[in-house]
Structure formats: structure tokens, C-alpha cells
Amino acid sequence: MPAQPARADARRNRARILDAAAEVFNARGTEASTQDVARAAGVGIGTVFRHFPTKGDLLRAIVVRDVEELTAQIEALVTDGDPATAFFAFFTDMVARASSMRTIVRLLGESGADLQADKPLRLWRSTIEQLLAKARDAGAVRRDVGAEEVLALLLSTCQAAVSAGWDADLQQRTLGIIFDGLRIRPSP
């Protein structure tokens, strides 16, 4: 498994294809044709399939790249953010950005149990778990709320926000309700 492809044009085209594919699939959904991706990348179809032998490989490569970027941002919140608010800030940000990450949201939603399948996804999940743990320790989130429920709520909200096109206002009101449910309830 070579670290880099030998030739410079191959390396450049691979990056171009990834960028173009992310853009095209985001704009028109994962049903957009590989032909369209090739056109957007300014390469021939054959080139796309040499770099990514199947359409699924291309999709997966996009997900991996985006998830790795997300994980890095969450890690920054874990170490730098205010424990009491970082978790909610992360949740809100994910939903707001969901519409520019349609591919990933859709694929994560569909694959279901595959959250454990790939290393980048496991890392993403465990980073979220750390953020959740800090929020619990800071008294911002109920102790009986687990990562599974949080991920379920997060994915469902992102999915719906994308597919139904929620505006910022609706996002905020919906998240407000969920956040109230997550917070520690003052004893009656």
C-alpha cells in the first residue's frame, strides 16, 4: 500500500475528484451520476473509476474525509471549550452545518449500526462521548443520558433539518426542546 501515488497528476486529480464529488453530491444528492462528478472535476470518467473503483468507494472517501475534519473540531472543543456549554454548542453547530454535509448525514443515517465499522467513525463517536462526559460532569446534562440516545437525537435532527429544509429559526426552536430534555431537571 504505497503512501502516495507515483505521479503528480494522479495525486492532483484524486484531490480534484474528491472536492468535486463532495460538491456535486451535496448539491444534488448521492444519486447524482459519476459522469457529473467527472465533468465537475474536469476529468474523464475513466479517471474517476481508476481512483475510486466503485461509486461506493467514492462516497466512503468523502465521508471519511468529512468525519475526520469534524472529529478534529470536536476534539478542540473537548480540550478548550467550556464544559457546560461546549456540548450544546457542538450539537447546534452540527445541525446548522448539516445542509452542507448532506452526503455524510445521509450515509450515516442509512448505515445505522455501521457507526462502529470504520476507524474514523469510531473515533468520531468516542470524541463525542468525551464531550458528553465533560458536560455531564459539569452538571449540564442529565446523568442518565447515554451516547446512544445523544447520537440518535443528533442524527435524526440533522437528517430532518436537511431533508425538510428547516430554517435557522425552526432549528433553534426544535433544539431548544431537545436541550431542555437533556438538561438536569430542577427537582419539583
Place this chain on the structure above:
Amino acid sequence: MPAQPARADARRNRARILDAAAEVFNARGTEASTQDVARAAGVGIGTVFRHFPTKGDLLRAIVVRDVEELTAQIEALVTDGDPATAFFAFFTDMVARASSMRTIVRLLGESGADLQADKPLRLWRSTIEQLLAKARDAGAVRRDVGAEEVLALLLSTCQAAVSAGWDADLQQRTLGIIFDGLRIRPSP
């Protein structure tokens, strides 16, 4: 617009096609072919397309039928149910049944603003609003929660429960959080 098609076999086949289509699309998603629907209904392809000129017409017919059935059930809750619990019972039931209504969940999720488009959908929505109003009046739901947020939460939960295959336990825990967010919060 004739009330009924003239011939008995036509009427019978129309019903068979609707039933078969609901079953097939539910089992294999809306991408299942019209050919498969025809086979399941025991009719030829031509017959399917005579009754429903496009696949979209067939899908829409299923949605209308299912939504009308749902509306009737919600109406029963509005008139008969305990105002304090009927709303939550309805919400829980919808999510639990979502996986046997994949077609409708998917189409509602995608069409977004079309919630106002068809008469059956408008009726469905307004019936839910009545249920919500009763729950608010009974002190079971916060006054500042509107129908839009409720529908957003309901659809997102149904969508995710279907696409990610939530088990009954996860459904319950997730709904528990949302319900806590919807309830009136005891003053601290």
C-alpha cells in the same frame, strides 16, 4: 370525475395494486420497481400504469390512503383520550409504527413544505394541532411549543427510527428526552 370506474375488474385491480404497492414499497423502499408491484398484485405492468399513470401517482395514492387512516385514529384520540396523555400516546405510537409506514415517512420527510399541499395532509396536521391544544390546556405540554416544532420533532424521529432501525428500547429512551423537553418544567 366519475365516482367509480365502470367495470368491476378495474375496481378490484385498483385496490389490489394499492395494497401490493404499499407492501412492496414498505418492504424494499420506494426504489422498488413498478414491475415488482405488478407481480405482487398479480396483474400486468400495463394495468398498473393505466390506474396510476406515473410511479409518483401511485406513491401519492398510498400516502393519501395512509394519512387518512392515521387522521381518523388521531381524531378518535382527540375526542376520547385523556387530554393529559393522549398527545404523548399518539407521538409514541407514530414512532413505533413508523417502520410499517416507510413510504409515507420518507415522502413526508422529503416533500418538506408540501405539508400544506394536499387536503388530507392539511387535515392530518390540523388534527394533530387539536391534540396538541388539548394537551396544552391540560397542562401537559409547554404553552410556547407550537405545532411546527412538534411536527418537526415527530417527523425527524420517525425518519431516523426507520432509516437507522431503532429498537423499541432506543425509541423509548429518545422519546423520553424529547417528552421531557415538551413538558412544563417545574419552576426551579
Place this chain on the structure above:
DNA sequence: AACTATACGGAGTCATCGCTCCGTTTGTCA
């Protein structure tokens, strides 16, 4: 029973899509 409008069945059409194959071009290195 004979007749006809209506409905049926399914082979066939057209378009799209994922993917392959191979002749041509190009980056790299001696």
C-alpha cells in the same frame, strides 16, 4: 348468444447509470 366498449398483459422503447477497455497522452528519469 352476440356484440362492443372497456380493461388487461407484456413485449418493446427509450433513457440512464455504473463500470470496462483500450488507444492516446504525459510525467519522470536516465
Place this chain on the structure above:
DNA sequence: TGACAAACGGAGCGATGACTCCGTATAGTT
């Protein structure tokens, strides 16, 4: 600068799916 492995491009293949067309069957009528 010449040579060649590596990469490129895109015509073409095979599969699939929505939808059409028309010869055949049948419900309902007289």
C-alpha cells in the same frame, strides 16, 4: 532528449427501470 511505465479520456457494454402500444380477453348489455 528519448523511452517507457503510469495515467488519462471517453466510446461502448450490460443492466435496469419508467412508461407505451396494441393485440387479446372479458364484463356488461341487448
